[in-house]
Amino acid sequence: MKWDQIKKKYTDNWILLEDVQIDEDMYISEGKVIYFHPNKEEIYKKLLELKPKRSAIEFVGNIPEDIAVML
Amino acid sequence: MKIYRTRRNGKLMAVRAYLKGPEAEHFPRLLIDTGSTYTIIGKEILKAIGCSLATSSRQKCIVAASGYMDIPSVQVERFNCLGQHLENMFVLAHTFPSSTYIDGLLGMDFLSKYVLEIRPKSGDIVRCRIQSPSR
Numbered sequence: 671m672k673w674d675q676i677k678k679k680y681t682d683n684w685i686l687l688e689d690v691q692i693d694e695d696m697y698i699s700e701g702k703v704i705y706f707h708p709n710k711e712e713i714y715k716k717l718l719e720l721k722p723k724r725s726a727i728e729f730v731g732n733i734p735e736d737i738a739v740m741l
Numbered sequence: 742m743k744i745y746r747t748r749r750n751g752k753l754m755a756v757r758a759y760l761k762g763p764e765a766e767h768f769p770r771l772l773i774d775t776g777s778t779y780t781i782i783g784k785e786i787l788k789a790i791g792c793s794l795a796t797s798s799r800q801k802c803i804v805a806a807s808g809y810m811d812i813p814s815v816q817v818e819r820f821n822c823l824g825q826h827l828e829n830m831f832v833l834a835h836t837f838p839s840s841t842y843i844d845g846l847l848g849m850d851f852l853s854k855y856v857l858e859i860r861p862k863s864g865d866i867v868r869c870r871i872q873s874p875s876r
Binding site: 684686690692695697698703708710711714717718721722723724725726727728729734735736 | 749758826
């Protein structure tokens with residue numbers, strides 16, 4: 671599935687992709703969505719359960735502008 | 742010269758990287774972090790690509806905002822980011838809160854190897870071909 675299609679179908683969800691294709695700017699161009707959930711912890715659980723061969727995790731939606739991080 | 746457009750996480754900048762482990766490959770999203778000595782990857786991702794944390798004999802003592810932490814260090818077969826790749830790179834394994842929207846940190850152990858211009862206003866990272874002389 672192309673990224674534009676994924677964006678429309680899985681808005682505001684975390685998605686786990688396999689068979690990921692990346693463009694030259696390292697943006698996801700396409701992949702197969704094997705799981706989606708609004709909570710990223712659930713995506714990690716599924717990642718460890720399925721162990722896809724070529725995967726990525728992405729949030730489909732807008733990241734809050736006011737996110738504040740201190741690591 | 743190559744310009745990479747980062748994805749903004751609020752005021753922060755993140756890029757997609759590539760990891761290859763013994764069993765699988767993953768493309769984590771990493772925060773550009775010039776304040777981190779090491780590149781750090783989420784534990785779940787390292788486990789999923791077959792890097793065992795349990796058998797890791799290397800630990801690094803890290804000074805974080807919350808105090809000192811001993812963090813396992815594991816070797817990935819291949820690491821690629823910003824058009825550069827490294828073989829058998831050591832990365833640290835840690836858990837990141839999901840609210841950070843990232844899978845790890847791209848630290849100075851990687852960034853300092855290359856001539857990169859980080860442009861916080863535009864969110865671009867420019868990779869220059871000319872390498873700086875060793876110091």
